[in-house]
Amino acid sequence: MRSTASRTGMALILAGLLLFGLLSFLIRYAVFSDEWISHSNRSGVASIEQVTDRSGAVLYEPHADKPYSEDALIRKATVHLLGDREGNIDPLMLKQYIPQLVGFDKINGTYGMKGGNGQVELTVSASVEAVALQALNGRKGTVGVYNYKTGEILCAVTSPTFDPYKAPTVADDADKTWEGLYLHRFFHSTYTPGSIFKLVTTAAALENIPDIQDQTFNCTGSITVNGEVIHCQSNKAHGTQTLEQALANSCNCAYAQIAQQVGAQRLSRKAAQIGITDRLFVDGYWTKAGSFDLSGADANRVAWAGIGQDIDLVNPCQYMTWMGAIANGGKAAEPWLVRRVYSGGKLRYEAKTTYTSSMITKAAAAELTDLMHNNVEEMYAPVNFSGVKVCAKSGTAEVYGKENTATFAGFIASDRYPLAFVVIIEEGGSGARTCSPVAANVLWACINVMKAES
Template structure:
């Protein structure tokens, strides 16, 4: 009897373990099966390592990748080059994160029916980017290293996300044999790189000053071309004489902003850098942006001054900082960016994007005042004609590299227009002056964005 009881308990234990194991498998299946199906060696999805189902189109319906019969990129070589860092290459050197994220939806898969592609239907992913804008941006960079990003700060749709250098995935160059030409070619500079911001960082210092220094709007400052702060000479880009806070931003006066940074102190500047998202990462569509950095906790007073100007150890991510521009234009908060509008399979919508907010990055009064100051800079310094003739705000940056290299050219800003609510950023590595180098690029890209949005 005891033996029978022990055997019964042993059998029950085995049955319990079996049921537990089956439960774990079922749970794992429902959680991980989309990843299993789209694994690179899955015979249902890949033929000789190439996805065999689905198309990717731009916001206007232009096919940028067709995987229904092997992997075919766009017919245009310039379009293939402009989309490389979003779609990946054939060799796997650049990750096709969009395909990895939505592969199961593209091939026709659900957890009940498995892969159900019949050949009569197909998956399609529609991106938010415009093929024409991508090509325009890459052409405007004209072979220089850097990035151009533009997005709709009301909806979150990214219209442009170009990274250079790049190459044609259908005509792969000798990357290893041309290290200078293709330096960093496998990095998506818009999403995954960080840069010293230069004077565009003054928009963080300015936001802190508007909130924390009560009389900042009524003060006057004097710039004689340099100033000694913390025992070190802070050199300006000119001799500006007497000017107010708005004029100091428009003329990007290092003397004024160095003095303001020293007055604000390290804790306040670090708090605002975090508040506006400099250190934030955005995750969307299978990727996560790089985080910028701003740490002046142990900085000397002179180093703090340089940090408030946008030098020292400051780093920004282009996608993140573009989003901050959207928050300034939009009263203190903006939509978080994304790249995929929807994924369909046949008549079924498998995924549809929705707008998510950054939350409040700035007080609305502060954002509006800063936006007015940036518009003043466009009118009086940068030229309204560079921004598709629309109401714009902007800030240039010339970020010193050191080591005998030319400075990086940076420009960030926005359009405040109900039909074209766009925020943007341009970085040209070793390009020199931010305004002179970047505004001609923006002029072309924003005009192309207007055309693309009118066609929607």
């Protein structure tokens, strides 16, 4: 009797263990199966037949003898999105859609796709990418442009880059020619913004100080805040200025005063609301978070933070999205790269537009748009297209031990060409001089592509 009872007990325990194992497998399967498929197909190459740009130009055919574009410039401009043959660049964007590409679902498992017949349609334009890379002209940096109403990224170029057919040897890089070669700077870098950050300070001022547009600010070329001197560029005395003039002149003395009025708390709250310190998820890419931390800061540091120096850091993709939010009256479309994915002749994925949370009030966005358009009319002749309202701000960011970083960000206020952009050139000197011609070339290229599509 006793042995029968213990055998029954043992069987029950075994049955319990089996049930437990099965349940935990099912739970893990439900949660992690997409990830298992991605890992089992790490390169993502096997399931893809073709990757095309927004106009149908072939960018990548992994199974072909010559898998990349026939055009060397386009190969260089897109290798960071597509990945290289040596595996130094992870094709995060393509890997994101492996479950759809291999035709996997949780009920049926893999239901097809031997040999690779997946199609991926991107939102980037190969011709715009090429124009942007050419405009960077070998300098390190990044150019990003996207449609702030739909979220389509037309351009996400990073430099330095390389031809995937002629991968460089980077082991001995004493002069740092290839510094950050495998990094997509648009998604995975942060930069000291310099004066493009004055747009954040201006937004906080417009929202919190009712008479800010009626005030004037005096500039004698320098101002002492909490015992430390803040200079304007070349110590130039800008004299008495309105907010509009202070932004166009990028007057540090005026912005030191404006940042004081806004105060550390409201400036920090604005930076957080805009998402400066958040990461965005863009088709496989988690952007690098920026930084903005004024805890324990004295008045001088608050002034420098409002100017765009101090410890401020911004991510180019995130900052471009903020430009889109101003243009779009407070909320921007979230950026994306992949428009459609087909597998086995069927549509498996199609992007949908989603919107950011509100980054700025509608009223302040309208005021800031006019201020930024005035900048372009007064300061940035190259981007002043006739018939198109371009709004922008330049920056020249001081970086310890290096030449200044040139920065430029803005948008076109238009229903027909709703484009927000960011241009960053490392050691580029003046943002207005270095970046604005790059932005002009790339925006024209985008407009031409959009005209051809309509």
